[in-house]
Amino acid sequence: MTDTSVETPVLTAPEHGENGARGTGTPMIVFEAVTKIYDPNIVALRDVSLTIDKGEFVFLVGPSGSGKSTMMRLLLKELEPTSGRIIIGGRELNRLKRSKVPMLRRNMGCVFQDFKLLSNRTAFENVAYALKVQGDSRSAIRTKVPEVLGLVGLGSKMSQMPDELSGGEQQRVSIARAFVNHPPLLICDEPTGNLDPDTSVGIMQLLYRINRTGTTVVMATHDREMVDKMRRRVIALDDGVVMRDERRGSYVA
Numbered sequence: 001m002t003d004t005s006v007e008t009p010v011l012t013a014p015e016h017g018e019n020g021a022r023g024t025g026t027p028m029i030v031f032e033a034v035t036k037i038y039d040p041n042i043v044a045l046r047d048v049s050l051t052i053d054k055g056e057f058v059f060l061v062g063p064s065g066s067g068k069s070t071m072m073r074l075l076l077k078e079l080e081p082t083s084g085r086i087i088i089g090g091r092e093l094n095r096l097k098r099s100k101v102p103m104l105r106r107n108m109g110c111v112f113q114d115f116k117l118l119s120n121r122t123a124f125e126n127v128a129y130a131l132k133v134q135g136d137s138r139s140a141i142r143t144k145v146p147e148v149l150g151l152v153g154l155g156s157k158m159s160q161m162p163d164e165l166s167g168g169e170q171q172r173v174s175i176a177r178a179f180v181n182h183p184p185l186l187i188c189d190e191p192t193g194n195l196d197p198d199t200s201v202g203i204m205q206l207l208y209r210i211n212r213t214g215t216t217v218v219m220a221t222h223d224r225e226m227v228d229k230m231r232r233r234v235i236a237l238d239d240g241v242v243m244r245d246e247r248r249g250s251y252v253a
């Protein structure tokens with residue numbers, strides 16, 4: 001894979017190797033007493049403190065409105081905490097200059113429930129678009145896009161439009177787009193929320209494979225069966241508070 005980045009990455013590269021899936025003891029994400037209050041007075045997160053190590057796979061669970069998406073949006077610096085600190089890859093987000101935010105996001109893949117694909121672009125173009133925006137050369141795009149679409153099992157469907165792909169395939173395109181830069185951190189907000197159980201298993205396996213390359217994966221989900229099957233770290237929120245944080249957790253206590 002050609003590395004075309006010339007700037008210093010905001011996050012350090014993922015640590016490869018068998019430690020990957022277990023966590024390396026080096027923090028990727030730190031929340032220190034984070035509170036988020038939306039106007040006028042909706043407390044979405046209350047005094048949340050937690051650490052997620054590089055290479056971990058973490059499920060974020062909790063009822064609707066418990067603050068999962070708020071956590072994701074804080075990580076992306078789409079929102080600012082009302083109080084507390086968030087540190088990603090050693091960088092404190094509060095202190096990150098505006099000009100560094102695009103680089104932060106480039107180092108963080110995002111996958112959403114509704115795929116967020118461009119409907120008038122092929123699978124190839126949907127993945128290529130992000131690379132064009134960041135200034136990759138045409139030859140880099142021609143190498144990287146087929147490689148990552150091959151990785152997600154869509155090597156033969158690169159020229160199909162989103163509406164010619166199944167829901168699971170569309171989500172694979174969006175995962176390819178999120179992973180094309182091999183970011184150290186992948187955040188997924190209910191990535192299987194719109195998919196049937198069998199398709200969800202495939203998406204889950206793909207995310208798990210990505211995690212094994214060393215990428216830290218944080219996944220918000222309501223998928224009880226998946227969480228119970230995977231037995232990974234589970235952080236459970238309720239009304240903005242961390243109620244449970246278990247190494248090999250389940251959906252409910």
Ligand SMILES: Nc1ncnc2c1ncn2[C@@H]1O[C@H](COP(=O)(O)OP(=O)(O)OP(=O)(O)O)[C@@H](O)[C@H]1O
Nearest residue numbers: 038039042043044063064065066067068069070071
């Ligand atoms: N932009 C906003 N303005 C005001 N309140 C908001 C905003 N976004 C979220 N909230 C509120 O903050 C709380 C947490 O919402 P959040 O979206 O983080 O929950 P969630 O756990 O992701 O829920 P779901 O499982 O339904 O996606 C809720 O009470 C919600 O109504």
Ligand SMILES: [Mg+2]
Nearest residue numbers: 068069070189
């Ligand atoms: Mg949500």
